[in-house]
Amino acid sequence: MTRFVFFAFVGCLWAADWPQHLGPNRNAVSGEADFSPSGKVVWSRDVGAGFAGPVVSEGKVYLYHRVGEEEICEAMDAETGKTRWRTAVPTNYRDDFGFDEGPRAVPVVSGGRVFLHGAHGVLSALDAGTGKALWQVSTMKVFEVEKQYFGQASAPLVMGDRVMLQVGGKAGIAAFAVASGKVLWTATTDEAGYASPVAYKNGEAVFFTRTGLVVLNVETGKVRGQMRWRARSNTTVNAATPVVVGDQVFLTSSYEVGAALVDLTKTPLKAVWSGDESLSAHYATPVYKDGFLYGYHGRQEMGPELRCIEMKSGNVKWSTVRFGAGSILLVGGKLVVMREKGDLLIAEATPKGYKKLNEFKILDGVVRAYPALANGTLFVRNEKRLVAVR
Numbered sequence: 001m002t003r004f005v006f007f008a009f010v011g012c013l014w015a016a017d018w019p020q021h022l023g024p025n026r027n028a029v030s031g032e033a034d035f036s037p038s039g040k041v042v043w044s045r046d047v048g049a050g051f052a053g054p055v056v057s058e059g060k061v062y063l064y065h066r067v068g069e070e071e072i073c074e075a076m077d078a079e080t081g082k083t084r085w086r087t088a089v090p091t092n093y094r095d096d097f098g099f100d101e102g103p104r105a106v107p108v109v110s111g112g113r114v115f116l117h118g119a120h121g122v123l124s125a126l127d128a129g130t131g132k133a134l135w136q137v138s139t140m141k142v143f144e145v146e147k148q149y150f151g152q153a154s155a156p157l158v159m160g161d162r163v164m165l166q167v168g169g170k171a172g173i174a175a176f177a178v179a180s181g182k183v184l185w186t187a188t189t190d191e192a193g194y195a196s197p198v199a200y201k202n203g204e205a206v207f208f209t210r211t212g213l214v215v216l217n218v219e220t221g222k223v224r225g226q227m228r229w230r231a232r233s234n235t236t237v238n239a240a241t242p243v244v245v246g247d248q249v250f251l252t253s254s255y256e257v258g259a260a261l262v263d264l265t266k267t268p269l270k271a272v273w274s275g276d277e278s279l280s281a282h283y284a285t286p287v288y289k290d291g292f293l294y295g296y297h298g299r300q301e302m303g304p305e306l307r308c309i310e311m312k313s314g315n316v317k318w319s320t321v322r323f324g325a326g327s328i329l330l331v332g333g334k335l336v337v338m339r340e341k342g343d344l345l346i347a348e349a350t351p352k353g354y355k356k357l358n359e360f361k362i363l364d365g366v367v368r369a370y371p372a373l374a375n376g377t378l379f380v381r382n383e384k385r386l387v388a389v390r
Contacts, residue, residue, distance in 0.1 A: 018372040019057045021106035021155040022241060023329075026198045028287045030373050034332035037344065037378065037389055039360030043081040044387040048072060050102025051153070054381060056374035057109040057128065060084055063386060064116055066091065066102035071118050073107065073126055078377065081388060085131035093120040093151060100383060104153035104194070106370065108163070111178060115163050119151035123165055125181065135181035142183070145169035148192065149237070155196040157205060159218050166209055168192035173207055173214065175221060185221030188214055194239040194283070200264065206249055208242045213251060213262060213269060225269040227262060231255035239283040243293065248272065250311065254282040254299055261311065278314035279307055287330040292317065292351045294335055300325040306337070308351050317351040327370045338362075338371050338380055344389065362389060 022028040048065035055062050061076045070088040077084060095101045105117035113134065114126045121140035126133055139145060140152075145168045154166040162175045162184055172190030176183055190209035197207045200215065204224065207214040212229035216222060229251055230238060236255040243250040244264075252259040258276030262269055279286060279297050282304065286295025293311050298304030303322035310317060326339040330349060334357070337345040342363035348355040365382040372379045378389045 016373075016375045017057050018374040019055050019109040020158075021053070021055075021108070021196050021370065022285060023373070026157075026196065026241065027243060028285055028329045030329060030331040032331060032373065032376065035334065035336055035346075035373065035376070035378070037346070037358075037360065039344065039362065040390065041362065041387045042377070042390045044385055045076075045081045046384060047381060047386045048102060049100050049383060050104070051100055051368050052103040053106050053369035054372045054379045054386065055107050055109055056372050056379065060128075061372070061379055061386075062107050062109060062114055062128075063381070064103045064105075064107050071103055071116075073114060073116055073131065075128075075131060078374065078388070081386070087126055087131040087133060089122070089124070089133075089136075091118060091120055093118070095151065096147075096149065099150065104151055106155045106196075108156050108158055110158040113178060115156045115158065115178075117152060117154065117156055117165060119153075121145060121152045121167075123156065123163070123176065123181070125163075125178070137176060137181045137183075139165065139167045139174070140169070143167050143169035143171045143174070143186075145192070150194075152192065153194040153239075154192060157197040157199065159199055159205060162218065164197060164205060164218065166192035166197065166207060168210075172209055172211075173216070173221075175218070187216050187221040187223055188226070190214065193237050196241045198242055198244050200244055206242050206244055206264075208238050208240075208251060210237050212238075213242070213249070215264060215269065225264075225267060227269040227271070229253065229257065229260060231257045240281040241285040243286055243288055245288050245311065248311075250286065250288075250293060252279055252281040252286060252295070254280055259314065261314065272312070273314045275314060278309045278316060282325070284325070284327050287328055287335070287349075289330055289333070289349045294330070294349055295328060296323075296325065300340070306354065308354075310351070318353050320354055326367070329371070329373060331373060336373070336378070338367055340367055342367050342382065344378070344380075363387060
């Protein structure tokens with residue numbers, strides 16, 4: 001029988017690696033005790049297009065970006081930013097709305113491999129040490145997937161000997177063998193959302209598709225429960241990654257959908273509470289601490305608020321006014337906020353009120369990608385540059 005474990009225990013991780021989207025446990029929480037930056041950039045380099053943030057494993061920073069007509073996975077020295085290896089594949093992806101045409105999905109490093117999911121739906125595996133291509137699957141061709149509004153954006157999830165992915169088309173979700181790329185199972189016919197799946201317990205994983213919540217068995221692909229949670233308009237998607245806390249999962253979406261706290265032990269799945277007045281995030285995943293969630297409320301283009309809500313009830317404890325969009329991590333009990341306009345902000349994670357501790361200008365331009373925090377260094381990218389802040 002295959003044994004499934006949370007990503008944080010797969011392979012040999014350094015003390016504070018950040019090997020996948022939202023960190024070791026895919027919850028935007030760092031295991032580091034503290035992060036008190038001076039705002040000093042220790043290295044900086046030009047990079048290509050893309051919304052995919054960096055990941056860090058065993059002293060290397062991996063970035064998936066686009067230069068010209070190629071999608072490139074590049075491994076860099078975490079201390080200096082110098083290239084260790086670079087693997088490129090052709091791409092003809094075009095964004096229908098004139099936005100960034102680079103990769104959207106954050107890479108995953110696991111078991112000596114780097115797994116990539118391109119904007120055009122190609123899932124591939126590289127050797128993490130050398131960049132050698134191991135296998136590749138064009139999911140859009142295999143499963144007859146229609147092009148999404150902003151391309152494919154969900155990061156893969158590795159559990160045990162399989163890598164799982166939101167696909168869409170004839171297979172809403174699919175699992176592939178990490179060693180070969182062979183399709184192991186498919187589940188649902190949901191269209192793919194932009195949220196990334198997360199591990200649960202007892203060999204299960206949680207997906208937030210374009211249609212809603214799906215809980216399934218990782219070994220067999222058997223769906224244990226589904227709950228519809230999406231906007232009425234076909235032009236909308238679910239983008240924020242689910243937040244699993246114990247036997248509950250917090251879902252949040254924009255477009256007048258709102259948030260829901262779902263009991264994962266119930267069959268059928270059942271919301272403890274739901275509504276559009278608590279914490280409706282456009283794309284940024286909230287963080288959890290001691291019974292409270294901290295995150296963004298409102299559409300990105302409308303100047304969302306930064307909020308704290310009580311998880312068990314959805315009650316708002318505090319809220320800012322027109323805070324602006326960005327991403328958020330929890331480090332040493334503090335909120336580390338990377339604002340879309342390039343400012344790094346540190347604040348207390350407390351339900352008693354918003355308290356900013358410090359703020360620095362890190363980058364110009366627009367910062368949409370999630371940062372990575374590893375061994376006391378924050379790695380952040382905009383549309384043109386990658387910087388390391390220690």
